[in-house]
Amino acid sequence: MQKTNINPACYQPFMESASNAGEKGQAQWVTPTEWAEVLAQPLPRYRPVLVDLHCGGGHLLHGAARASTNHFLGCDIDPTPARCPGYGGGVRVIADVCKLFPLMRAVEFSADCFVLNPPWDLHQYRAPIAGLAESWLPTVRTAFAAHDGRTGKDTIDSTIVALLLALDRSSLCGEGFLVANESTLQRLLFAEGAPHTALTSHIWAHLVIRGNPMLARRSLGEGGTGLDGSEHEAGQFHTGVIYFAAGHEDGLPPAGSALADIAQPGLSAVASERRPIANLEAARVACKAIYDNRLELRNGPEIKTYARTEDSAEKWQALTEEWNRTHLSGADPLWNISLGPDDTIATNLSLFDTKSSRVTKAEAESLFSLNGRQPMQLVMQRQQRAHLERAAFGKTWRVDPRLQAAVRSAVEEYHKVRSPLYPLSPIQRLGYLDECDTVLCTKDLCAEGGQRLFKADHSYALRSTTIAVNRSGTKLNLQGDADDVEWDGQELAFYISDEFTTERVFMDARLRAENVRLSILRPGEKPGRQDERNLETCAIDFTLQDLVDNFVIPDVPDVARVNPGGYQDNLALLRQIEALCPA
Numbered sequence: 001m002q003k004t005n006i007n008p009a010c011y012q013p014f015m016e017s018a019s020n021a022g023e024k025g026q027a028q029w030v031t032p033t034e035w036a037e038v039l040a041q042p043l044p045r046y047r048p049v050l051v052d053l054h055c056g057g058g059h060l061l062h063g064a065a066r067a068s069t070n071h072f073l074g075c076d077i078d079p080t081p082a083r084c085p086g087y088g089g090g091v092r093v094i095a096d097v098c099k100l101f102p103l104m105r106a107v108e109f110s111a112d113c114f115v116l117n118p119p120w121d122l123h124q125y126r127a128p129i130a131g132l133a134e135s136w137l138p139t140v141r142t143a144f145a146a147h148d149g150r151t152g153k154d155t156i157d158s159t160i161v162a163l164l165l166a167l168d169r170s171s172l173c174g175e176g177f178l179v180a181n182e183s184t185l186q187r188l189l190f191a192e193g194a195p196h197t198a199l200t201s202h203i204w205a206h207l208v209i210r211g212n213p214m215l216a217r218r219s220l221g222e223g224g225t226g227l228d229g230s231e232h233e234a235g236q237f238h239t240g241v242i243y244f245a246a247g248h249e250d251g252l253p254p255a256g257s258a259l260a261d262i263a264q265p266g267l268s269a270v271a272s273e274r275r276p277i278a279n280l281e282a283a284r285v286a287c288k289a290i291y292d293n294r295l296e297l298r299n300g301p302e303i304k305t306y307a308r309t310e311d312s313a314e315k316w317q318a319l320t321e322e323w324n325r326t327h328l329s330g331a332d333p334l335w336n337i338s339l340g341p342d343d344t345i346a347t348n349l350s351l352f353d354t355k356s357s358r359v360t361k362a363e364a365e366s367l368f369s370l371n372g373r374q375p376m377q378l379v380m381q382r383q384q385r386a387h388l389e390r391a392a393f394g395k396t397w398r399v400d401p402r403l404q405a406a407v408r409s410a411v412e413e414y415h416k417v418r419s420p421l422y423p424l425s426p427i428q429r430l431g432y433l434d435e436c437d438t439v440l441c442t443k444d445l446c447a448e449g450g451q452r453l454f455k456a457d458h459s460y461a462l463r464s465t466t467i468a469v470n471r472s473g474t475k476l477n478l479q480g481d482a483d484d485v486e487w488d489g490q491e492l493a494f495y496i497s498d499e500f501t502t503e504r505v506f507m508d509a510r511l512r513a514e515n516v517r518l519s520i521l522r523p524g525e526k527p528g529r530q531d532e533r534n535l536e537t538c539a540i541d542f543t544l545q546d547l548v549d550n551f552v553i554p555d556v557p558d559v560a561r562v563n564p565g566g567y568q569d570n571l572a573l574l575r576q577i578e579a580l581c582p583a
Contacts, residue, residue, distance in 0.1 A: 006021075007078050007079075007080065009078070009079045009080070010077050010078050010079060010094075013077055013095075013096050013099075014077055014078075014096075016096070016125075017077060017096045017098065017099075017122070017124060017125070018122040018123050018124045018125065018155065018158065019123045019125065019151075019152055019154075019155050020121075020122065020123045021122065024119075024121060024122055030056060030057065030059050030214060031059055031060040031063065031117050031179065031214055032059065032063070032213065032214070033059050033062055033063035034063065034280060035063070035213050035214075035280060035283070036059060036060045036061075036062070036063025036064045036115070037063045037064065038280060038283050038284045038287050039064070039115075039177055039179070039207075039241055039283070039287065040063065040064035040115060040177070041284070041287035041288060041290075041291050042177070042205060042243055042287050042290040042291045042294065043064070043113060043175065043176070043177065043243075044113070044175075044302055044303050044304075045066060045068070046066075046068050046303060046304060046305055046308075047064070047065070047066050047068055047069050047112075047113045047303070048068055048069060048070055048071065048112075048308065049069070049070075049071040049073060049111055049112060049113060049309070049312045049313055050064055050065060050069055050071070050072055050073065050113050050114075050115055051073045051074070051111045051113065051114050051115070051166075051169075051176075051312070051316075052072075052073070052074045052075070052114070052115050052116060052117075053074075053075050053097045053114070053116060053118065053162055053165055053166065054075065054076060054077075054097065054116065054117065054118045054119060054162065055072075055074025055075060055076050055090075055092060056076055056078070057080070058072065058074060058090060058092070060115050060116075060117055061074055061090065061115060064115040071090075071091070071312070071313040071316075072090035072091070072092075073090070073091055073111070073312065073313065073316040074090055074091070074092040074093070075092070075093050075094075075095055075097045075100055076092065076094065076095075077094070077095065077096050077097075078094075079094045091313065091316055091317055091320055093316075093319070093320040093323055093324070095323050095327065096128070097162075097165065098124055098125065098128040098129050098161065098165075099128045100319065100323060101128060101129050101131060101132075101165060102128065102131060103319040103322055103323060103352070103356075104169055104319060105131050106319070106352075106356040106357065106358065107315045107318050107319050107352060107355040107356045108315070108355075108356075108357075109169055109312065109315040109316060109319060110169055110170060110171040110174065110309055110312065111169060111170065111171065111174060111309060111312045112170075112171050112173050112174050112175070112303040112308055112309050112312070113174070113175065113176055113303065114166040114170070114174070114175070114176030114177075114178075115176055115177060116162050116163075116166060116176060116177065116178040116179065117178070117179040117180075117214070118158050118159055118161070118162035118178070118180070119158045120158065120159060120180065120181050120184065121157065121158065121159075121181070121184065122157075122158035123151040123152060123155035123156070123157065123158070124155060124156060124157075124158050124161050125154060125155055126144075126154055126155060126156055127154070129144075129161065129164070129165065132144040132164055132165075132168055133145065135164075135167075135168045136168070137167055137168060137202075137246060139167070139198040139199055139201055139202060139249075140164055140167050140168050140199070142198040143160065143164060143195075143196040143198045143199045144156070144164055146195040146196050146198070147195060148160075148187070148188055148195040148196070149195070157184065157188060159178070159180045159181070159184050159185070159188065160188055160189075160196050160199075162178060163178055163199055163242075163244065164199070166178070166244070167199070167202060167244065167246055170245075170246035171246070171303075171308075171309045172246065172247055172300075172301050173247065173300075173301045173302050173303040173304075173307055173308065173309070174245065174246045174247075174303075174309075175243070175244060175245035175246070175247075175248075175298070175302065175303075176243075176244060176245075177241055177242065177243045177244070178241070178242050178244065179214070179239060179240070179241050180239070180240050180241075180242070181237075181238075181239070181240065182208050182237075182238035182239060182240035183237075183238070184240075185206075185240040185242060186240075189203070189242075190206075199244075200251050200252070201248075201249050201250065201251045202244045202245060202246060202248055202249065202251075203242050203243065203244050203248075203251060203252060204243055204244070204245060204248045204250075204251075204252065204263065204297050204298040204299075205242070205243035205252070205263045205264070205290045205297055205298075206240065206241070206242050206243070206252060206263065206264045206267060207240070207241040207242075207264075207265060207277060207283065207286060207287070208238050208239070208240055208241075208264075208265075208267050208276040208277065209238060209239040209240075209241065209276055209277045209283060210238060210239075210276040210277065210278050211237060211238070211239070212237060212239050213239060213280070214239070238276050243290070243298075245298055245299075245300055245302070246300070247299065247300020247301050247302075248298050248299045248300045249299065249300070250299055252264060253297065259293060259296055259297060262289050262290060262293050262297070263290065263293075263297050265277065265286040265289070265290075311355075314351070314355070315355050317351060318350070318351035318352040318354075318355040318356070319352060321334075321350060321351055321352055322350065322352035322356075325350070333398065333400075334348070334350050334398065335348065335398050335399060335400040335403075336348055336349065336350075336353070336367065336397035336398045336399065337367070337370065337391060337392065337397050337398075337399045337400065337403055338399075338400035338402070338403055339400055339402045339403040339406055343374060343406070344372050344373060344374050345370045345371060345372065345373050345374070345375065345378075345403065346371065346372075347367050347368050347370055347371040349364060349367070359396070363396060366387065366391070367391065367397065369387075370387075370388065370391060374410075375388065375403075375406045375407050375409075375410035376410045376413065376414070378410075379407075379410045379411050379414040380414065382434055382435055385411065385414075388407060389407065389411070392404050392407045393407075415562060416559070416562055416563045416566070418432075419556070419557060419558055419559045419561075419562040419563070420556060420558045420559070421558060421559055422558055423558055424556055424558075426548045426553045427544065427545075427548050429553045429554065429555070429556050430492075430494075430544060430547065430548070430553060431492075432554070432556045433462070433464065433494065433553060433554070434464040434492070436462055436554060437461065437462060437463075438459045438460060438461055438462055439459065439460055439462045439496060439551045439552065440457075440458075440459050440551060440552040441454045441455060441456055441457065441458050441459070441460060441550060441551055441552075442456060442457075442550060442551060442552055443456050443549065443550045444456050444550075445542070445546065445550045447541075452499070453498040453499055453500070453502075453504060454496070454498055454499065454550065454551075455499065458499075460496050460497055460498065461496070461497040462494060462495070462496050462497075463494075463495045463503075464492060464493065464494050464495070465492075465493055465495070466490040466491065466492060466493070466521065467490065467491055467492075467493045467507070467518050467519070467520065467521070467538050468488070468489075468490060468518070468519045468520070468521050468525075468527040468528075468530060469488070469489045469490060469491050469511065469516060469517075469518060469527065470486055470487070470488055470516070470517040470518075470519070470527070470528075471486065471487045471489075471513075471515055471516050471517075472484070472485070472486050472515045472517075473485060473486075473487070473515060488527040488528035489527055490521075490527055491507060491508060491511060491518075492507075493505055493506070493507045493518075493538070494506040494507070494544075494547060496547075496551075504541040504542060505538060505539065505540050505541045505542070506540075506541070506542045506543065506544060506546065506547045507540045507543070507544065508543065508544050509540075509543040509544070509545065511540060512540055512543075517537065518537060518538040518539070518540070519535045519536060519537050519538060520536040520537075520538055522536075
């Protein structure tokens with residue numbers, strides 16, 4: 001294969017794709033659709049989804065399609081638009097397939113049918129496809145670890161890369177064919193001691209075609225130097241086509257068996273006796289014979305109308321959107337959280353987010369709980385504020401900077417508004433204690449039996465919640481008689497974990513009265529509407545005075561300290577108002 005110039009539109013990614021990219025140039029072979037149709041004949045008749053990892057203009061995909069095909073999934077590093085007639089229904093991602101591979105793994109993409117004609121003799125880097133070392137197929141793991149001695153230790157031949165990727169991303173029913181330089185296949189797969197021979201267990205048929213029936217792609221106009229293959233004389237260059245399946249593990253039929261000549265037409269064990277397929281008609285006959293003997297040649301499950309991978313197209317769309325978002329300049333950033341035109345929070349999960357393991361179901365539900373709310377609504381309660389701040393400033397979501405600014409502003413305004421007008425006493429500051437996660441003990445606090453539960457100079461975990469309060473009593477009615485009545489409400493309770501990690505309840509002393517019942521509110525319950533048969537009562541361990549006497553109640557800055565400028569402005573305004581009033 002002779003090299004061509006490199007399309008400037010993909011110069012950098014192409015040069016980064018292989019160590020010998022500059023030496024080889026951007027040489028691409030177009031598979032004529034009539035050859036693609038013939039070579040695809042041994043595949044199952046039912047092919048709803050076709051995948052080509054180096055699709056070019058889509059000719060191979062289009063030629064391999066049948067009436068059942070409704071999805072063409074392709075990848076190519078060259079952004080030149082697909083020009084093949086009938087390529088409608090395709091999703092084509094412009095990417096180096098090796099760098100796209102981590103996204104395939106992230107969404108757990110798999111497919112049932114691959115048609116491949118990858119670049120020949122490029123030494124592609126191993127780093128982007130390092131995930132192959134953890135492939136679900138042991139043969140892929142073994143072959144990926146092998147080194148052929150011709151490439152650098154950090155690279156691997158492009159033909160082998162395409163086969164590895166296809167096998168790793170195959171479903172249990174997955175299969176396909178690959179077109180390559182026959183000498184490359186012999187050197188890397190079939191020859192004695194070949195480095196990647198582990199993959200041959202998945203190969204169930206092998207064609208050898210004289211010369212190169214493929215057409216060099218003239219994608220660069222007059223600047224291109226593509227060839228049509230005529231320079232390769234018969235006997236000097238052969239094209240190899242291998243048929244592989246993830247579920248087939250027995251390799252090719254043994255030489256001399258009844259099926260050997262069908263699975264490997266014209267490929268004698270003796271090189272001098274080989275008679276490669278000479279033309280399209282001979283290939284048609286050979287491929288029909290392979291299909292007619294599929295049941296004997298190919299083992300393992302195969303795709304059928306009732307056994308197929310149903311989400312291949314959706315997952316391919318997901319990884320395409322994610323690739324475009326992260327690699328195309330000017331692409332829509334697709335914020336997970338943004339600020340809508342009405343200043344409410346808008347949430348969005350991309351298809352990649354939902355199909356990959358990047359986001360859990362719980363995280364997704366947490367995200368959507370923010371949708372349609374204004375930032376100021378969510379900063380009033382500590383738990384909601386913490387939730388909002390984690391979402392806006394954490395590492396899980398992609399967040400619109402405008403929303404982050406709105407959250408910062410809302411939190412700042414909230415702290416200004418909630419600040420007291422004057423310095424508070426410790427008992428008054430208890431209302432602000434729910435902002436703390438821990439509390440420092442200043443004096444030992446013991447249980448009634450004398451057991452020390454809290455030690456001085458130790459900090460303890462603190463949480464606060466509201467407790468349902470039911471108080472019974474009597475009330476005079478209009479006739480002057482006493483009626484039995486009940487009052488329902490809520491009171492704040494502080495839970496502090498003691499030395500034994502047991503949570504102790506601190507509440508107002510008046511709630512220890514015999515006519516008061518305290519109970520835990522379950523999610524969604526309201527005081528007075530609880531399930532009386534399943535009440536979880538709550539006992540007070542210590543009073544709020546005990547809390548003040550034995551723990552540090554943090555200082556709460558008043559407005560004069562939180563917003564000194566605003567405070568002075570309001571004082572000046574008050575003085576102006578006083579000046580207007582008559583003495």
